Amino acid sequence: MEPQDLRARILALLMTIAPDIDPATLDPVQDLREQFDFDSMDRLHFATAISEEFHIDIPEQDYPQLAALQKSCEYVQKKLTAA
Amino acid sequence: MEIEFRLPSLGADMERATLTTWLKKPGEAVHRGEAIAVVETEKGLIDIECFDEGIVSALIVEPGTKIAVGTVLARLTAAGTGVPPTSVPRAAAPATAAAAAAPAVRVPPPPAAPAAAGPAGEAAARLRISPAARRRAQELGLTDAALGRLAAGGMGGIVHIEDIERLAAGGAAAAPAADARDAMRVVIGNAMARAKREIPHYYLGHTIDFAAARSFLQRHNAGVPVAERLLEGILIAKAVALAAARIAGFNGYFRDGRFERAPEVNLGMAIAVRGGGLVAPALLAADRKDLRTLMHEFSELVSRVRSGHMRSGEFTAATITVTSLGEDGVEAIYPIINPPQVAIVGSGCVVERPGVCEGSVAVRPQLTLTLAADHRVTDGRAGARFVCTIAELLAAPEKLR
Numbered sequence: 244m245e246p247q248d249l250r251a252r253i254l255a256l257l258m259t260i261a262p263d264i265d266p267a268t269l270d271p272v273q274d275l276r277e278q279f280d281f282d283s284m285d286r287l288h289f290a291t292a293i294s295e296e297f298h299i300d301i302p303e304q305d306y307p308q309l310a311a312l313q314k315s316c317e318y319v320q321k322k323l324t325a326a
Numbered sequence: 327m328e329i330e331f332r333l334p335s336l337g338a339d340m341e342r343a344t345l346t347t348w349l350k351k352p353g354e355a356v357h358r359g360e361a362i363a364v365v366e367t368e369k370g371l372i373d374i375e376c377f378d379e380g381i382v383s384a385l386i387v388e389p390g391t392k393i394a395v396g397t398v399l400a401r402l403t404a405a406g407t408g409v410p411p412t413s414v415p416r417a418a419a420p421a422t423a424a425a426a427a428a429p430a431v432r433v434p435p436p437p438a439a440p441a442a443a444g445p446a447g448e449a450a451a452r453l454r455i456s457p458a459a460r461r462r463a464q465e466l467g468l469t470d471a472a473l474g475r476l477a478a479g480g481m482g483g484i485v486h487i488e489d490i491e492r493l494a495a496g497g498a499a500a501a502p503a504a505d506a507r508d509a510m511r512v513v514i515g516n517a518m519a520r521a522k523r524e525i526p527h528y529y530l531g532h533t534i535d536f537a538a539a540r541s542f543l544q545r546h547n548a549g550v551p552v553a554e555r556l557l558e559g560i561l562i563a564k565a566v567a568l569a570a571a572r573i574a575g576f577n578g579y580f581r582d583g584r585f586e587r588a589p590e591v592n593l594g595m596a597i598a599v600r601g602g603g604l605v606a607p608a609l610l611a612a613d614r615k616d617l618r619t620l621m622h623e624f625s626e627l628v629s630r631v632r633s634g635h636m637r638s639g640e641f642t643a644a645t646i647t648v649t650s651l652g653e654d655g656v657e658a659i660y661p662i663i664n665p666p667q668v669a670i671v672g673s674g675c676v677v678e679r680p681g682v683c684e685g686s687v688a689v690r691p692q693l694t695l696t697l698a699a700d701h702r703v704t705d706g707r708a709g710a711r712f713v714c715t716i717a718e719l720l721a722a723p724e725k726l727r
């Protein structure tokens with residue numbers, strides 16, 4: 244998958260689980276927790292959405308790799324390549 | 327039978343509201359639990375749901391009107407009397423007017439951009455982006471900046487697909503300039519000032535070993551898909567709910583000079599609203615539900631808070647509240663009771679500390695639980711029993727299922 248397509252899909256997932264954030268202000272490398280007060284439920288929703296969209300398993304210890312948009316894209320790319 | 331549909335109680339310190347939008351027209355059927363009107367309060371827009379079945383016979387209050395709690399807003403013809411037989415008749419229960427409806431809250435979004443002024447009545451429909459509307463926006467190729475402006479109205483309505491279409495067609499989206507954050511802060515401030523003024527709080531703190539709970543969660547979560555995983559918070563919630571059902575004096579309301587014990591534990595879950603503010607909708611009958619069900623319901627609650635669609639019963643039903651600041655890294659929280667409730671349990675973050683386990687010192691995960699309770703109802707001794715019961719339940723998490 245092209246990186247920009249992957250990124251668009253992950254951003255769309257992020258907006259689905261957090262419709263109350265403004266994507267125009269999103270900094271792709273900053274932690275979602277710092278930027279948007281993401282809490283553990285937001286993180287779980289994000290991990291669930293990614294796991295279901297891309298049919299990948301995301302063990303709990305990998306959650307920190309979904310902390311920011313850019314990191315999430317890299318993580319998903321790695322998982323898809325490995326699969 | 328005619329049913330009077332009245333403005334229900336909207337919680338502490340909210341006695342009036344302004345009707346902004348009717349969601350039903352005369353002649354339309356209303357199903358149980360359906361929202362029929364939207365009102366504006368200091369705490370945001372609230373969907374007023376109806377807990378009767380029927381056909382709307384008359385809308386009495388005009389949008390834009392400020393009304394007091396208890397005002398008749400509309401009349402319905404009850405299901406079973408002059409309505410098609412397809413509608414499901416409700417069991418006899420002649421609901422009181424106040425019980426016939428209950429509010430749902432739409433949480434205001436963080437103001438992301440300066441909002442254009444617009445008529446208040448227009449506010450309800452277009453201030454937040456639902457996932458469906460967002461998908462449509464993406465299909466239409468709307469830029470995120472355009473969506474941000476649409477979402478930034480400031481009072482917490484929902485951006486529906488129709489609004490997206492209108493925006494795409496070049497129509498201006500009217501949005502109110504009111505500062506929802508400040509209004510919510512006022513309501514929180516009023517409720518907490520009342521709590522501090524009226525409730526003689528006492529506080530207890532108790533640090534517990536969280537190893538059993540943590541390994542229970544790790545074991546469970548390792549074996550299930552992401553969607554079925556549990557959070558620490560839900561384990562704590564379940565333990566608090568069970569303890570509140572067992573130990574008298576913490577679950578219920580203090581009203582008219584006396585304590586009324588609630589028959590079931592509707593556990594308020596304090597949820598931070600992004601950008602500031604707080605809501606505490608309830609997990610209904612949390613003492614009687616298993617962890618899986620509670621987790622699912624909590625997940626939905628948070629989603630509704632995030633998307634701005636809170637539901638009726640949840641918003642004012644809490645009989646006791648749990649609040650956690652674990653996410654923010656503090657070890658203990660000394661919370662304020664949300665009146666007319668009589669207790670609130672706080673949990674901090676799990677920290678690794680030297681602790682004694684089976685006679686030797688080891689690094690242990692520890693959690694500090696706190697309780698603020700109403701001295702008009704209980705004493706510290708009962709509070710200690712309550713907190714220790716929560717601790718015992720968390721020490722044997724397999725029994726919390």
